[in-house]
Amino acid sequence: MLKLRTLQELKDWRAGLDPTTSVGFVPTMGALHQGHASLLRTSVQECQVSIASIFVNPLQFNEGSDFKRYPRTEDEDCQLLAEFGMDAVYLPTREDIYPDGYECRVRPGPGGELYEGYHRPGHFEGMMTVVLKLFQRVQPHRAYFGEKDAQQLWLVKRMAQDLDLNLLVCGCETVREKDGLALSSRNAFLTAQQRSESVIVYQALCATRELFRSGVHELPRLNQMLTQTLQKYEQTEIEYAEVIDDRTFRPAEVGNPGPWRALVAVRMGETRLIDNMLLGTA
Ligand code: AMP
Numbered sequence: 001m002l003k004l005r006t007l008q009e010l011k012d013w014r015a016g017l018d019p020t021t022s023v024g025f026v027p028t029m030g031a032l033h034q035g036h037a038s039l040l041r042t043s044v045q046e047c048q049v050s051i052a053s054i055f056v057n058p059l060q061f062n063e064g065s066d067f068k069r070y071p072r073t074e075d076e077d078c079q080l081l082a083e084f085g086m087d088a089v090y091l092p093t094r095e096d097i098y099p100d101g102y103e104c105r106v107r108p109g110p111g112g113e114l115y116e117g118y119h120r121p122g123h124f125e126g127m128m129t130v131v132l133k134l135f136q137r138v139q140p141h142r143a144y145f146g147e148k149d150a151q152q153l154w155l156v157k158r159m160a161q162d163l164d165l166n167l168l169v170c171g172c173e174t175v176r177e178k179d180g181l182a183l184s185s186r187n188a189f190l191t192a193q194q195r196s197e198s199v200i201v202y203q204a205l206c207a208t209r210e211l212f213r214s215g216v217h218e219l220p221r222l223n224q225m226l227t228q229t230l231q232k233y234e235q236t237e238i239e240y241a242e243v244i245d246d247r248t249f250r251p252a253e254v255g256n257p258g259p260w261r262a263l264v265a266v267r268m269g270e271t272r273l274i275d276n277m278l279l280g281t282a
Contacts, residue, residue, distance in 0.1 A: 001078065001081060001082040001087060001088060002087065002088040002089070003078065003088075003089055004088055004089065004090045004091065005090075005091050005092065005093070005096075006092070006096055007096055007137060010090050010092075010138070013088060014137075014139055017049060021048045021049050022046075022047045022048045022049070022141045022142070023047060023050075023051065023138070023139065023140045023141050023142075024042075024043030024044070024046060024049070024051070024140060024141070024142045024143075025043070025050075025051055025053070025134070025135075025138045025142070025144070026039045026040055026043050026050070026051075026052040026053075026086075026143075027052070027053045027130075027131060027134050027143065027145075028077075029054065029055065029056045029070065029185070030054040030055075030056060030071070030072060030073060030074065030077050030185075031071040031072070031073050031077070031185035032076070032077045032080050032081070033183050033184075033185065035146060035148065035174070035182070035183035035184070036080075036146075037080070037084060037175070038146075038173065039144040039145070039146060040052065040080075040081065040084040040085075040086060041084060042144055042170065043086075043144050044084060044086065046142060047141065049087050049088075050085070050087055050088075051086065051087060051088040051089065051090060051138060052081050052088075052089050052090070053089065053090040053091070053092070053134055053138070054074065054077055054089060054090075055090075055091070055092055055097060055130065055134075056070050057097075057130040058094060059098070059105075059122075059127075059129055059130060060122075060123050060124075060125075060126030060127040060130065061126070062120045062121055062122050062123055069189075070185070071185055071188065074091065090134075090138065097130065097133060104129070105125050105126075105129050106125065106128035106129045106159065107125055107128075108124045108155050108158075108159075109162075110250070111154060111155060111158060111248060111250070112124040112128075112151070112155050112249075114240075114250060114251075115240055115242075115244075115249070115263055115265070116149075116151045116152070116265070116274065117151070118240075119239050119240065119265060124151075124152070124155055127152060128155060128156070128159055131159070132159065132163070132165075135165060135167065140167055141167055141168065142167060142168045142169075142170055143156070143167055143169050143170065144170050145170070145171060146171070146172055146175075147171045147172065147173055147174050147276070148174040148175075148183075148274070148275065148276070149274070150246075150261060150263065150276040151249055151263075153169070153171050154246075155249075157169045157171075174275070176202065179202070180199055180201075180202030180203070180206070181198050181199055181201070181202060181273075182201075182202070182273075182274075182275045184273070186271055186273070187271075187273075189270060189271045190268060190271055191269065194268040194269055194271065197233045197235065197236065197268065198268060198273060200229065200232050200236060201230070201264055201273055201275045202275065203229055204225075204226050204229035204230045204241070204262075204264060205262050205264060205275060205276070205277035206277070207226075208222055208225045208243070208277070208279065209262065209277055209280075211225050212260070212279040212280060212282075213280070217282045219251075219252055219253075219254065222243045222260075222262070222279075223241070223242055223243055226241045226243070226262055226264065227241045230264065230266060235268060235269065236266050236267075236268060237266060237267040237268075238265075239265040239267060239272070240263065240264070240265050241262075241263070241264045241265075242262075242263055243260050243261070243263075243279065244260065244261050244262075244263050245258050245259075245260060245261075246258055246261045246278065247259070252282070256282075257282045258279070258280075258281055258282050259278060259279070259280055259281045259282075260279045260280065260281075260282055261276055261277065261278050262276060262277050263276045264276065
């Protein structure tokens with residue numbers, strides 16, 4: 001597997017590919033786990049050539065401490081990428097992406113204002129900026145993102161459509177631990193007690209989906225189920241827990257069939273966990 005460290009190396013590699021070759025792209029921040037693996041696997045299956053990127057993007061961290069402590073495991077990551085049959089990885093430096101004098105930002109529309117957008121000011125602007133830059137550089141035909149970060153996936157799809165990007169944004173199912181906790185690089189920061197209590201997030205989503213499937217489509221009852229289940233442990237601080245309209249990424253409304261999605265962010269000590277689950281059409 002090729003390791004491309006500069007824009008020039010990436011450009012040379014890309015220019016060397018036959019124009020008819022389909023290129024799949026998996027952007028990541030490294031610290032790869034089995035959640036990322038599902039994106040890599042899909043790209044390798046669907047495209048003739050696959051490339052990943054590893055870049056811990058300072059622009060999308062709204063807490064300096066979170067950026068500093070974000071795990072960096074380049075050697076292990078590259079080994080995993082090679083095992084999954086990736087053809088190349090792009091490992092740019094901060095200066096390569098944001099050279100001196102860099103100023104521009106991509107601003108999300110209203111679909112990026114609530115939930116993660118509200119609780120992590122600037123996060124989506126930073127994410128969309130780097131994703132657009134990476135798309136411009138890699139020129140992929142398909143790009144793979146996890147449904148775990150549902151609002152991110154929604155915004156990248158929106159950006160591809162609104163800004164006429166000539167590529168397909170593909171969502172991949174959330175990969176979970178046996179007890180349902182969604183895999184995340186940040187799970188490593190949970191204490192043993194937090195780890196055992198963290199299962200409540202998945203349980204709250206499942207309970208809400210069960211209620212929805214049983215025919216209850218009253219939003220106060222669905223939202224109450226989500227919130228009440230999350231309140232089981234004292235240490236869990238809810239940032240948001242709401243049923244949303246998956247088409248607009250705004251709160252679900254009676255009379256709009258959706259599909260609806262249950263969305264959760266909690267804090268357990270220093271660690272933030274986010275997760276979501278599609279409920280269905282109301
Ligand atoms: P990150 O490195 O955390 O920025 O994640 C890179 C990509 O992997 C994003 O598109 C995430 O949504 C996706 N991802 C992270 N965790 C999971 C998971 N548990 N299941 C599926 N995709 C995931």
